[in-house]
Amino acid sequence: MYPAVPDPVERLIEAFSRLPGIGPKTASRLTFYLLRAPEAEGLELAEALQAMRRDTRLCSTCFNITSAGADPCALCADPQREAQLLCVVEEPLDVLAIERTGQYRGRYHVLHGVLSPMEGVGPEDLKLTELLKRVESEGVEEVILATNPTLEGEATAMYIKRQLEGQPLRLTRLARGLPSGGDLEYADANTLAQALAGRSEM
């Protein structure tokens, strides 16, 4: 039998399907959308994909994504950002999330993952040695361990805490509690327990 869709279409459906959260139905929908869309739209996506790989690097200081020509990255190079305050996150997306608050004036360190014995991710797979070096050489006074509030994120924060023991600095962790705009009724027991434990005076 002949295939129901021509090979080039099948190939694009498969390429989309490999992306996380994109199932075969969404992949088909995107592909058939692009078949009808102005040609420029699909080609711009193709070129953006190629350009991203070609024109980005990891900052050699904080390991966030940076443009090919900008190392250290704009954030690390900014004298306005406090070098004494270092926020440790799992992924570049987390930097984006914290920057969006507009409330943070320190610098970052991106681990590129969390410790996960189950998935074979050990300390040597993360940017941990680099973190310890920075803490010693950059005069950091506070390290905010902003790994995710998950089992693995907590374990990674604990691991870093042990590694930094004896250093003259404050180690902090993001507050746990009810999400803003959230509903007490729908909060899970764990979140609610932490919101209780962390309650503050009004």
Add this chain to the structure above:
Amino acid sequence: MYPAVPDPVERLIEAFSRLPGIGPKTASRLTFYLLRAPEAEGLELAEALQAMRRDTRLCSTCFNITSAGADPCALCADPQREAQLLCVVEEPLDVLAIERTGQYRGRYHVLHGVLSPMEGVGPEDLKLTELLKRVESEGVEEVILATNPTLEGEATAMYIKRQLEGQPLRLTRLARGLPSGGDLEYADANTLAQALAGRSEM
């Protein structure tokens, strides 16, 4: 201020955002996924996008998508498919959906849209003249009007019905009723009314 993400990253996020059903959050997630994924994955997607545009055409008979070298398409060229039975659909994706049933042995005609005065889509924007020509020249005995069960799909089916009036052929429409696996309780009134009206002997 510097941007929170480098330009090449921003560009890819924007390109993804333009796809239907992909919001800014999903676009960021996909982009940052590709930053971490093996390089080949993003490049394969880029090449698949370019290849699809380069290597596909519309079949000059049924107007379904076909490979650049295959016109008429494999389906139109297959002598096993009944030429007397013609299924009219809105989009190439609909051909795929019907082929997936494995129950249809006729041919297709893809309109590439539906009549929509609101959006300025008139008969001349669809492959309607081509449909009428085929019906006359290919000895078609039954036309299944498989446009969507929506207002516009129905209107388009009615329009085609009027155009084909006087031709010695059967005109049919896909059955309306409860979806398989569906729940009566959750069916909308319209669907339920049509399921009632179309009830059959057991």
